[in-house]
Amino acid sequence: NAGVTQTPKFQVLKTGQSMTLQCAQDMNHEYMSWYRQDPGMGLRLIHYSVGAGITDQGEVPNGYNVSRSTTEDFPLRLLSAAPSQTSVYFCATRGAQPYEQYFGPGTRLTVT
Amino acid sequence: GENVEQHPSTLSVQEGDSAVIKCTYSDSASNYFPWYKQELGKRPQLIIDIRSNVGEKKDQRIAVTLNKTAKHFSLHITETQPEDSAVYFCAASITLYGGYNKLIFGAGTRLAVHP
Numbered sequence: 001n002a003g004v005t006q007t008p009k010f011q012v013l014k015t016g017q018s019m020t021l022q023c024a025q026d027m028n029h030e031y032m033s034w035y036r037q038d039p040g041m042g043l044r045l046i047h048y049s050v051g052a053g054i055t056d057q058g059e060v061p062n063g064y065n066v067s068r069s070t071t072e073d074f075p076l077r078l079l080s081a082a083p084s085q086t087s088v089y090f091c092a093t094r095g096a097q098p099y100e101q102y103f104g105p106g107t108r109l110t111v112t
Numbered sequence: 113g114e115n116v117e118q119h120p121s122t123l124s125v126q127e128g129d130s131a132v133i134k135c136t137y138s139d140s141a142s143n144y145f146p147w148y149k150q151e152l153g154k155r156p157q158l159i160i161d162i163r164s165n166v167g168e169k170k171d172q173r174i175a176v177t178l179n180k181t182a183k184h185f186s187l188h189i190t191e192t193q194p195e196d197s198a199v200y201f202c203a204a205s206i207t208l209y210g211g212y213n214k215l216i217f218g219a220g221t222r223l224a225v226h227p
Contacts, residue, residue: 031212040121042201042217043156050210058214090155099144099205099213103155 002026004104006091012110013081021076021107023091031094032074033058033101034066036087043090049074081111114139116204118218126226131189133221135202138183144205144213145178145185150220151198159200160187192225199223 007022025032030051035043035058045058049068063085065077078085091104115138125131137145143164148156162169162176162185169176173192178185185204189196199220205213 040219042116042118042219043215044217045214048212048214050212054210056208056212059216094213096211099146099161100158101146101215103157105155 004091004093004102006089006104006107008107009105010108012112013078014112015081015083017081019078019081021078021089021091021109023074023076023104024072025074025091025093025102026072027093027095027102028071029093029095029102030071031101032068033092033094034064034074034076035090035092036060036085037090037106038087046076046089078109083111085109086111114142114204114206114214114216116202116216116218118202118221120221121219122222122224124224124226125192127192127194129192131187131192131196131223131225133187133200133202133223134184135186135204135218136182136184137204137216139204139206139216140183141206142183142204142216143207145176146203146205146215147174147176147187148201148203149198150201156201189223192223194225194227197223197225 033048034046047066092101146161150156175188202218203215
């Protein structure tokens with residue numbers, strides 16, 4: 001039982017490049033989210049999903065796309081990377097009850 | 113819009129002292145208040161949470177209090193130990209369509225416990 005996994009752990013991109021951050025869970029949780037963490041700003045919600053085929057925007061969705069074709073996977077796509085997207089990205093999952101969200105180990109992304 | 117303010121941003125205590133971190137939230141519909149601990153380079157981990165129908169909850173050396181009227185909630189750590197050193201985040205949650213509980217996080221408190 002791996003819980004929530006994220007790949008890669010580290011990534012360096014050049015401005016304008018695109019990439020996909022992977023998130024997978026084996027807990028059969030309905031709810032999945034992507035957050036970014038920047039110094040002094042806590043965690044901010046990018047996109048979330050309430051089940052396969054259903055996604056919605058969070059607080060800071062611009063520049064990111066998501067899809068949820070299966071319960072297990074929730075990839076985050078950066079369409080054209082910008083230095084402002086340099087951050088640590090966390091995927092999180094939650095079941096129907098209780099409310100606890102489980103975070104993945106994170107991906108540290110640097111855009112030069 | 114929704115907002116959570118957290119104070120202080122840094123807190124330094126001596127081992128054995130108590131530490132208190134305070135948060136205020138703006139959305140009166142918030143109904144769930146978790147606290148996360150994040151060690152350097154690690155993922156946030158839930159340490160305690162409280163629902164809006166409860167005023168206080170305790171788990172060994174940590175406790176959380178909630179004042180719904182004032183929209184305040186606080187984390188209390190007693191008998192602090194060096195391993196309590198970390199960044200602590202509060203959050204307030206509202207339930208959206210589909211049952212998803214959207215978490216709004218505070219900016220974090222860096223707690224240092226000195227031996």
